[in-house]
Amino acid sequence: MLTLYYHPLASFCHKVLIALYEADIAFKGRVIDLGKAEDRDELDALWPVGKFPVIRDEVRGRVVPESTIIIEYLCQHFPSAAGLMGDDKDATLQVRLWERVFDHYVHVHMQKIVGDRLRPEGERDPRGVADARGVLQAAYAMLDKQLASGHWAVGDSFTMADCAAAPSLFYAHILEPFPAGCPSLAAYFERLIERPSVRRVLEEAKPWFPYFPYKELMPRRFL
Ligand SMILES: N[C@@H](CCC(=O)N[C@@H](CS)C(=O)NCC(=O)O)C(=O)O
Known part of the structure; x- marks a missing residue:
């Protein structure tokens, strides 16, 4: 099982969500609220630059940060993503x-x-x-x-x-x-x-659009 640390409004998270949905890969979403110190600490512990998306692959015991590397990782390990x-x-x-x-x-x-x-x-x-x-x-x-x-x-x-x-x-x-x-x-x-x-990604982001700084x-x- 994969866990995705993300936020539904965050653009680099959209990039990985699109890849997950394209390849129909199941994952558990962990929404990170950067306004909460405990959420920031949880993200920093995974990837000290404190940026998301990050995925944790519990089966392979790996934590993978950076949207591009996450998608390449999905392509390596999930045949349904290979075409990406x-x-x-x-x-x-x-x-x-x-x-x-x-x-x-x-x-x-x-x-x-x-x-x-x-x-x-x-x-x-x-x-x-x-x-x-x-x-x-x-x-x-x-x-x-x-x-x-x-x-x-x-x-x-x-x-x-x-x-x-x-x-x-x-x-x-x-x-x-x-x-x-x-x-x-x-x-x-x-x-x-x-x-x-x-x-699907835009639909899921919709409730958060009022928080977009240029709403x-x-x-x-x-x-
Ligand atoms: N190079 C990173 C960029 C990730 C990034 O900039 N994420 C933004 C959200 S879209 C973020 O974490 N912002 C929070 C912050 O900078 O504190 C990637 O490709 O994953």
Whole structure:
């Protein structure tokens, strides 16, 4: 049995939830409330940087942190997840590449914008936020070209790259809308949010959306 330490609103947790739902892997969810010292201590004891998701695999006696490594771990140990890494070595490299693009050029910059709003007045970083918006715009333009061919991020199979894409684009597009010149990206996003695993994650996150720091920008269709 797997235990997932997570929060239903947290974007990197969505990435792993999508992989678990895609592969139909049973797990026990342990919701971590970072506002509670005992929950923070429990998470720190598993992964001292204090970030989730983390999984504990009681059968194999392993604790696995970091969303990407968790998904690769699932692919190694659960045959139903194997396809998430691509069908051959070349495809796997492409999956890793585009998954990295979503994490490094979309996800963390979206987090920067959200995190800045949580800072007290006087401790905000407008230059850092402007830079983050610039990176998102550059990423959108690059992704639009990648997504012009193929149904998913890497060809026609849903992979770890799409698990990374869904939550990062979901929150990023709310903060920094896709430009009109990125029709392939916009169409891909619509396909993503219709995917049953992604729909399920967004449905489970719904009760928590009022706590999203930019809740006033959340499109009505997701509420
Ligand atoms: N590189 C990590 C990033 C995880 C991460 O940033 N998680 C956020 C939630 S989406 C978190 O734990 N935030 C709490 C904090 O930073 O205190 C991964 O891929 O799992």
